[in-house]
Amino acid sequence: xxxxxxxxxxxxxxxxxxxxxxxxxxxxxxxxxxxxxxxxxxxxxxxxxxxxxxxxxxxxxxxxxxxxxxxxxxxxxxxxxxxxxxxxxxxxxxxxxxxxxxxxxxxxxxxxxxxxxxxxxxxxxxxxxxxxxxxxxxxxxxxxxxxxxxxxxxxxxxxxxxxxxxxxxxxxxxxxxxxxxxxxxxxxxxxxxxxxxxxxxxxxxxxxxxxxxxxxxxxxxxxxxxxxxxxxxxxxxxxxxxxxxxxxxxxxxxxxxxxx
Amino acid sequence: xxxxxxxxxxxxxxxxxxxxxxxxxxxxxxxxxxxxxxxxxxxxxxxxxxxxxxxxxxxxxxxxxxxxxxxxxxxxxxxxxxxxxxxxxxxxxxxxxxxxxxxxxxxxxxxxxxxxxxxxxxxxxxxxxxxxxxxxxxxxxxxxxxxxxxxxxxxxxxxxxxxxxxxxxxxxxxxxxxxxxxxxxxxx
Numbered sequence: 001x002x003x004x005x006x007x008x009x010x011x012x013x014x015x016x017x018x019x020x021x022x023x024x025x026x027x028x029x030x031x032x033x034x035x036x037x038x039x040x041x042x043x044x045x046x047x048x049x050x051x052x053x054x055x056x057x058x059x060x061x062x063x064x065x066x067x068x069x070x071x072x073x074x075x076x077x078x079x080x081x082x083x084x085x086x087x088x089x090x091x092x093x094x095x096x097x098x099x100x101x102x103x104x105x106x107x108x109x110x111x112x113x114x115x116x117x118x119x120x121x122x123x124x125x126x127x128x129x130x131x132x133x134x135x136x137x138x139x140x141x142x143x144x145x146x147x148x149x150x151x152x153x154x155x156x157x158x159x160x161x162x163x164x165x166x167x168x169x170x171x172x173x174x175x176x177x178x179x180x181x182x183x184x185x186x187x188x189x190x191x192x193x194x195x196x197x198x199x200x201x202x203x204x205x206x207x208x209x210x211x212x213x214x215x216x217x218x219x220x221x222x223x224x225x226x227x228x229x230x231x232x233x234x235x236x237x238x239x240x241x242x243x244x245x246x247x248x249x250x251x252x253x254x255x256x257x258x259x260x
Numbered sequence: 261x262x263x264x265x266x267x268x269x270x271x272x273x274x275x276x277x278x279x280x281x282x283x284x285x286x287x288x289x290x291x292x293x294x295x296x297x298x299x300x301x302x303x304x305x306x307x308x309x310x311x312x313x314x315x316x317x318x319x320x321x322x323x324x325x326x327x328x329x330x331x332x333x334x335x336x337x338x339x340x341x342x343x344x345x346x347x348x349x350x351x352x353x354x355x356x357x358x359x360x361x362x363x364x365x366x367x368x369x370x371x372x373x374x375x376x377x378x379x380x381x382x383x384x385x386x387x388x389x390x391x392x393x394x395x396x397x398x399x400x401x402x403x404x405x406x407x408x409x410x411x412x413x414x415x416x417x418x419x420x421x422x423x424x425x426x427x428x429x430x431x432x433x434x435x436x437x438x439x440x441x442x443x444x445x446x447x448x
Contacts, residue, residue, distance in 0.1 A: 011423035015397065017404050039423075042382075042430035046298070046398040049379045054293045058307050063285045066314035067278050080322075 010036045014043055153223030155234055161247070161256050164227055168236060168245055169260050171221075213252035227255070236260065266330040273321055281321070285314050288331065291400070292338045298395040299342040300349075301384045309345040313338035328409060335400060336410045339392055346388065382429045390425035397422050 012018040013026050013036060026032045158164040214235045220243065221236035227247065232255060235246045247256040261269070261283045269287075272280030292313050297306035316337045324333050383391050389411075396407045407422075408415045 007427040008419055008423040011426055012419055014426075015404070015422070017419065038430040038434065039426045042426045042433060043398050045379055045433065046383070046394060046426075046429065047401075051294050051297050051399075052303070053290060054303075054307060054310065058310075059286065059289045059293075062289065062307075062311040062314045063282055065311060066285055066318040067281055069315055070273075070276075070278055070281055070318050 006032060006035060007039065010039050014040055153221065155223040155225035157226040159228060161227065161258075164225060164234070164247065165245060165256075165258055165260065168221075168234070168243075211248070211250060211252055213248040213254075214246055267326070270321070270324060270326075270330055274324070281318060284330075285317065288334055289314070291331070292334060295335065295338055295395060295400055296342045296345075298383060298399050299339070299391060300346060301380045305345060305349055309342040310338070312345055313341040316341045332402070332406055332409060335396065335402065335406075339396070339410055343388060343392070378433060379429075382432045385432060386425050386428055390421050390428065393418055393421035394425035394429070 009018065009022055010026060010032055013023055018026070026036055155164070155167070158167065211233055213233055214237070216235065216237035218239065219235055219237045221234070223234045225232050225234055225247075231250050233248045233250065233252075235248075236243050237246075238244045243260040245256070245258055245260055246254065248254055261272075261279050264272070264280075264283070266284065266287075269280045269284040273284055289310065293306060293310045296309040296313060297303065300306040300309050313334075317334055320337060324330065328336075383395070386394070392411060393407060396402045396410060397404075402410065404415045404418045404422075407418045411418070413421075
């Protein structure tokens with residue numbers, strides 16, 4: 001007697017999906033071999049009974065109707081792609097904004113630093129300036145330090161304000177001739193001639209940056225010095241022959257303002 | 261366009277080329293119609309089912325990702341479309357099959373008509389799950405793993421459904437419609 005399991009075995013043999021062992025078992029068993037022939041006949045009938053072709057008009061009609069629905073499906077695909085590209089665009093724009101902000105920030109920082117630096121160095125190096133002098137010095141405290149520029153000139157150490165001013169007067173010729181700002185040797189020379197007092201916290205060269213205590217448009221010299229043991233910042237501004245000196249401590253408190 | 265292979269046509273059709281879709285559907289129509297014809301059991305339902313299958317393919321083409329062959333994918337879409345059509349058919353009158361007149365004196369043609377009617381009856385008597393498995397194997401010549409993919413069932417279930425479907429057809433054609441458990445096959 002055959003059962004479903006036998007039919008499965010025989011059917012698998014017919015389809016070439018049986019194992020060698022299953023194939024051998026069917027070959028040995030006359031009952032299974034008979035069932036194999038029955039199922040083979042059924043299979044052949046299904047496989048070989050001809051199917052009339054569909055009329056060409058039916059095929060043409062079916063294809064035309066299918067293509068007619070195509071725009072709708074493509075629209076769905078376009079919407080899907082549009083959603084993806086929108087998301088990608090948002091990410092790209094966000095990334096671009098971040099990069100742009102970083103670039104602009106960097107440029108602004110460089111420009112600010114450059115302005116401070118160039119005003120300091122041009123004041124120190126330029127021999128000619130504006131003709132407008134500053135006689136009204138000392139009226140108000142300069143603004144608090146905003147930005148810091150690199151040290152441009154080490155003016156040396158001085159025991160008194162008078163010694164510092166006298167040294168600056170001697171240097172006035174150099175300013176007028178457009179000589180570059182004074183180097184350490186000059187500052188040290190002045191120290192030797194003008195003062196015996198040593199700075200409390202090293203020499204003036206230890207001040208790594210110069211606070212921007214003053215912002216005179218005709219600044220001619222920016223430097224650091226040690227005055228009576230304190231680190232100070234010195235600004236000289238004004239036209240030739242009408243220079244004014246301002247001395248600030250490192251917190252931009254005005255200590256001295258005086259025509260040279 | 262018709263010289264391109266399926267992959268190229270699918271890519272073009274997915275990109276919105278209607279002529280590529282046209283070529284693709286014409287290439288596969290006869291194959292899909294044969295599937296629908298055997299599943300439906302009559303020409304009228306088969307034509308409707310094939311129509312629905314093509315529309316389903318056009319609508320779902322953007323979902324085809326190439327993991328199976330295009331032919332296997334269309335079998336899956338067409339099988340589902342046919343089964344849906346057959347479920348609808350159960351809710352409306354069953355069309356009468358128009359049998360082509362037999363040519364005078366042509367014994368072969370007469371046999372073919374009888375075979376066809378017998379086969380349609382035998383297939384129609386099968387549960388739909390068995391019929392689909394048998395047709396996909398014996399008409400479409402898919403192997404068990406492909407049928408499993410098309411029907412979404414394990415290969416072991418495919419083997420079982422094909423066997424039971426064939427057995428039912430064989431028994432019906434031999435006039436023995438008893439369950440195998442109740443049937444005695446004489447031993448030589």
